[in-house]
Amino acid sequence: MSQAVLVPLGARIGDPVVLRRGAWIGGIGIGGMLLAGHLALSSRMPGIEQFDIPMGGIAREIGPWIHWIFVFLIFMEIFTTLVADIYGLSLQLQERVKIPLNALVVLVLLLCFMAGQFGFGPLLTTLYPIFGMLSLGWVMLMGRDRVRPVPPSVPPEGFS
Numbered sequence: 001m002s003q004a005v006l007v008p009l010g011a012r013i014g015d016p017v018v019l020r021r022g023a024w025i026g027g028i029g030i031g032g033m034l035l036a037g038h039l040a041l042s043s044r045m046p047g048i049e050q051f052d053i054p055m056g057g058i059a060r061e062i063g064p065w066i067h068w069i070f071v072f073l074i075f076m077e078i079f080t081t082l083v084a085d086i087y088g089l090s091l092q093l094q095e096r097v098k099i100p101l102n103a104l105v106v107l108v109l110l111l112c113f114m115a116g117q118f119g120f121g122p123l124l125t126t127l128y129p130i131f132g133m134l135s136l137g138w139v140m141l142m143g144r145d146r147v148r149p150v151p152p153s154v155p156p157e158g159f160s
Contacts, residue, residue, distance in 0.1 A: 052121045082112065 013019045041054055051057035059070035090104040097104075115123065 052124075086112070 010019055013022075037055065040058055041048055044054075044058060048054045048057055053071065053074055056067060056071045056074065060067040086105060086108050090101055090108055093099070093104050093108075094101050099107075118126075
């Protein structure tokens, strides 16, 4: 989902070495945070499953202020992701359909609102596995070797 922001940003960075270095540092950092979150959740299983935002339940154990700050940050993360994704998706749709950008933004927001009526928990349990499978497929497509096979050359004269 971050492609809506990272692809245009990566296109502006002229030095591929800097781009790769940033990708490695960012990937290692995000991987470390995911590992820490996984370990924190795993240590409190199965009781943590009762929460829609399990990390919020862990933050509640630290104290009420930490809990509310954490939940606020989670919702701000969701909001900023929504804004970036609406922007990126609307721009991509505008390239394919001849609808004004403002109308596309309103249409995508309405679709998001309708999907949100199912509730946070059911959306996560349904959409996250689908999104994960699509992301794995996308990673496999990006990792494919793009070298095209060399067509057979014409044999030199005298060979047949």
